[in-house]
Amino acid sequence: MTTATSADSAPPDQGARDGALARLGRTMATHTRWVIGIWLIALVALGAAAPSVFTSLAGAGWQANGSESVQVRELAEQHFGGNSSAAVQVVVHSDSQQISDPELQDTLARATALFAEDSRFGDVVAPQPGMTISPDGHTGILIAGANASTDDMVSAIDQLGGKLSDLSTNEIEVYPTGASALWSDFNKANHEAMIKAEMMSWPVTLAIMVLAFGSLVAAGLPLLLTLAGLVASAGGLAILNEITPISVWAMNFAMMFALALGIDYALFLVARFRDALRKNPDPRAAVAETMDTAGKAVVLSGLTVLVSLTAVLIVPAPAVRTMAVGIMLAVIFVLAATLTLLPAVLGTIGAKVNAGSLPYARRQQHRSPLFASWASLLHRHPWPFGIGALLILIALIIPVFGLKVAMPSIAVVPEDAPVRQGYELVQQQFGDGAPGMLQIVTTAEDAEGTARVAESIDGIAMLTPAQPSEDGSDLVMLQAVPSVDPSDPAMESILADLRERLPESARVGGAPAENLDLQQALNDYLPIVIAVILTLGFALLLIALQAPLIAVIGTLVSLLSTGAAFGVAKLIFQDGHGSGLLGFEPQGFLNGWGPVFFFAMIFAIAMDYTVFLLSSAKEHYERTGDPKIAHIDGLAHSGRVIAAAAAVMVAVFFTFALADPLPPKEMGIILGVAVVLDAVLVRLVLLPVALRLTGKAAWWSPTWLRRVLPKISFSHG
Structure with a gap:
């Protein structure tokens, strides 16, 4: 024995x-x-x-640091009592009374008192005729300036928003709105949805794990x-x-x-x-x-x-x-x-x-007979399976070329959220562009010329008189009300016209400008991010596997599954295919941070499975020197783990598809689809086929490269 x-x-x-x-x-x-x-x-x-x-944790931060719009916000906070894009707007409305009536004046006074008790708020500006009081006199906007960072302003409205809404009565409606309130309600809705999704995913995950193990x-x-x-x-x-x-x-x-x-x-x-x-x-x-x-x-x-x-x-x-x-x-x-x-x-x-x-x-072995049979089938017939998988991925990649991106609209906030109700009320009473006024800061000397040019811009419905700075500086602020919704694509050309034609001293900001500047920054950095990720991903695979060809193949097939996932995202979230089944109204674009952030996440997940499969194949190649054994046994020993891991990830991600807010739904579906495509078409078909077709060349490495790279082996003993 x-x-x-x-x-x-x-x-x-x-x-x-x-x-x-x-x-x-x-x-x-x-x-x-x-x-x-x-x-x-x-x-x-x-x-x-x-x-x-x-x-x-911070509730804001959706900005492009150093952009013109951020500069305008900082100038507004320094010189204009905090009347910046981070200021809080409180919409007060009554169907039966006017803003000048005692009961509404009392409501405004109580709102002002709430702001006065919190040092994070700056100057409070009462509703002004012709500017922040509606033509019929039934709606007014109280503005509380920002005297703190954007994160602190979101935190402040988190704490104060409920008290402001509680000022509502049977006859008076009170809604806090503005960018800070938007991020407050947006974060709450998404956080609650994500927590529910996490809780739903645990029992499903446990069931998959029990079946796998x-x-x-x-x-x-x-x-x-x-x-x-x-x-x-x-x-x-x-x-x-x-x-x-x-x-x-x-x-x-x-x-x-x-x-x-x-x-x-x-x-x-x-x-x-x-x-x-x-x-x-x-x-x-x-x-x-x-x-x-x-x-x-x-x-x-x-x-x-x-x-x-x-x-x-x-x-x-x-x-x-x-x-x-x-x-x-x-x-x-x-x-x-x-x-x-x-x-x-x-x-x-x-x-x-x-x-x-x-x-x-008790009969289960680490070497899965099922995946060994599948690997043998791929080894005998690599071309039909490889071409089929490649054609499917290419077909799904094609829609990416029509993908549009933009920062989210008010539609991503639940309909019963106070910020959305206030937003829609402002649009009804003041016009489509009123919730997203553009702020122009310029010198007093250029104020008249700035106003004249701004009023001539197509898409500007109204311009407020120049407001002098509070600290005596040589700066004035004008506010331009666009004629379109802040999320309308036309806003981009309106902003571009203003910046191009206004005097050199003028700077244009405001919440819509901050969104557009952030979107531009995300677009500008996307190619750089992709290049860095691909380069570093290839370098890591090369160091680990010591073989340039398979490192290139592993990187490229990960790029295929990533591109296909974005193609599916375009079909669902931009074109609206399946939106009724999934319970959302398409915005006509993908949320702006999606390409940069989701690309990094999807590529990381794809490389996760690449490593599992190729490390297993490399281990068997090191032991035998036979590419066929490496191909078949690599998949036989890793296939069950890859399938189980993918099933777990899909369960985790797809639970977010059940969320009501669009951003977590978008995230869950895109990542879930990416895992399905990657595990099924790439890791279990395309990459094994590539190993089969390249044979020993997959694991070849020039002598000079072996001398340069650190010695890494995946076999034991």
């Missing part, structure tokens, strides 16, 4: 033969109490900060690991927010990615650990083998995600940057837990990882 060699009685050179990750895994599995204890302390510390994350314990481990990553990420973001403002959207995306990637990584490691246990029942040796093989793939995948998101940091928009930071922080914590806490737990439970196994699981 042969007995397995324990870790304690392993040959003296065992540690020497172990790679760095194998040694890390063995150490974690040996010192489990210390590892688990340290993690518990860290989670308690970070968990203490976590509950405040949703109330403390066939064991309750093995299925539960990834969820526990992910929970640790979520708590750590939330606490980390709350602490980081004390240093620099972090968008509340960062937490929403961090939660989603921590759940999806945490399960992916744990799934890959736990599946490999169970296989290693069959060969050597010593848990520490099994952990070492797992980390030396699957652990490398997880590290590479995590680095790929981080690199992809790093490219987004070059976009000069605080909200976009900090959303990327949130996901990066979540990935770092998930990676840390995967590489330290998970090996410690696996080393502790050992064979108990299979506890609670379902009957079929």
Whole structure:
């Protein structure tokens, strides 16, 4: 009878033969109490900060830093009592009374008193005849200036909005509106929808995990690991927010990615650990083998995600940057837990990882016969499957060339939200463009010429008289009311005409201008972001796989699935196909941050599966030198994990499709479709076909390149 060699009685050179990750895994599995204890302390510390994350994170940041519109907002806050795009507008309306009547004057006075109690608000301007009082006298707009940052203004209206709405009576309607109120209601609606979606995804995820693993314990481990990553990420973001403002959207995306990637990584490691246990029942040796093989793939995948998101940091928009930071922080914590806490737990439970196994699981092997058969079929008939998958992807990519993007309209806010009700009331009483006035700041000397040119611009319905600065500076402000809705495409040409024809001293801003400037910045930086992501993604694959051809192929096929996902997004969210079934009204465009941000996220996910498949194939090629074995066994050993991981991601993302607000619905459907396309057509068809057709050339590397690159091997022992 042969007995397995324990870790304690392993040959003296065992540690020497172990790679760095194998040694890390063995150490974690040996010192489990210390590892688990340290993690518990860290989670308690970070968990203490976590509950405040949703109330403390920043609510604004949707701007292009350094743009002309941001300059105008800063000038308005410095010289004009805070009457900037961040100012809060309170719409007061009565069907039976006029603004001059005592009851409405009392309502306005009480609203003014609420603003006076909060130092974040600047000057309060009462409704003015001919400007902020409607022609019939039944509607007035009270303006409370911004005396704080845009983030603080959103926070202020978060706290004060309910009190302002409570001033409404049976005869008087009161609605806080304006950009700050818009982001407040927008963030609340999306946060609530995303939390509901997260809660719905957990039971579905657990069911998929149980089916994939066939064991309750093995299925539960990834969820526990992910929970640790979520708590750590939330606490980390709350602490980081004390240093620099972090968008509340960062937490929403961090939660989603921590759940999806945490399960992916744990799934890959736990599946490999169970296989290693069959060969050597010593848990520490099994952990070492797992980390030396699957652990490398997880590290590479995590680095790929981080690199992809790093490219987004070059976009000069605080909200976009900090959303990327949130996901990066979540990935770092998930990676840390995967590489330290998970090996410690696996080393502790050992064979108990299979506890609670379902009957079929006892016969389950790491090498899936189903995926081995599929790989053999692809090996025999690569061209029909490869061409078919490629044609489908190309057909879905074609609509991308008609894709339009713009910042979201008021339609993304629920119909019963106070900001939307106030917005629509202002349009009814003052005209379509009234909710999005453009602000022009110029010198007193150029005021007359500026007014004359602005009034002659096609699309300007009204211009207010020049308002002198409060601090005696040589600046004046004029406000131009467009004749179109702030989200109308014509707004872009109106803004361009103003900036082109006004005197050189004039600067044009306002909420619509900020949206257009942000959209322009996103458009300008998109090619740069794509180039950086593709370059860094290729470089990581090249370093890991040591083979230029397969690194190029892996990068290009990831680009195919990413492009196809955006093609589907165009058909659904721009053209409206399936909008009735999905329960939304298409805006006629994709939300402006989508191309930059979703490209980074989709490409990161695509490369995640690329790494899982190619690392498995490379491991078998290193052992045998046979490209056929690498192709077939690579898919046979990784196919089930890729399918299960994709199913989990689809479940997580598609739950967001059930949300009422459009942005989380858009995000969930685009990412979910991307995962389906990537897992089914690319990882399980196109990439294996590419391995089959390229044969040994896929793994060839010139001698000079092998000398330059660090030595990385995916085989163990």
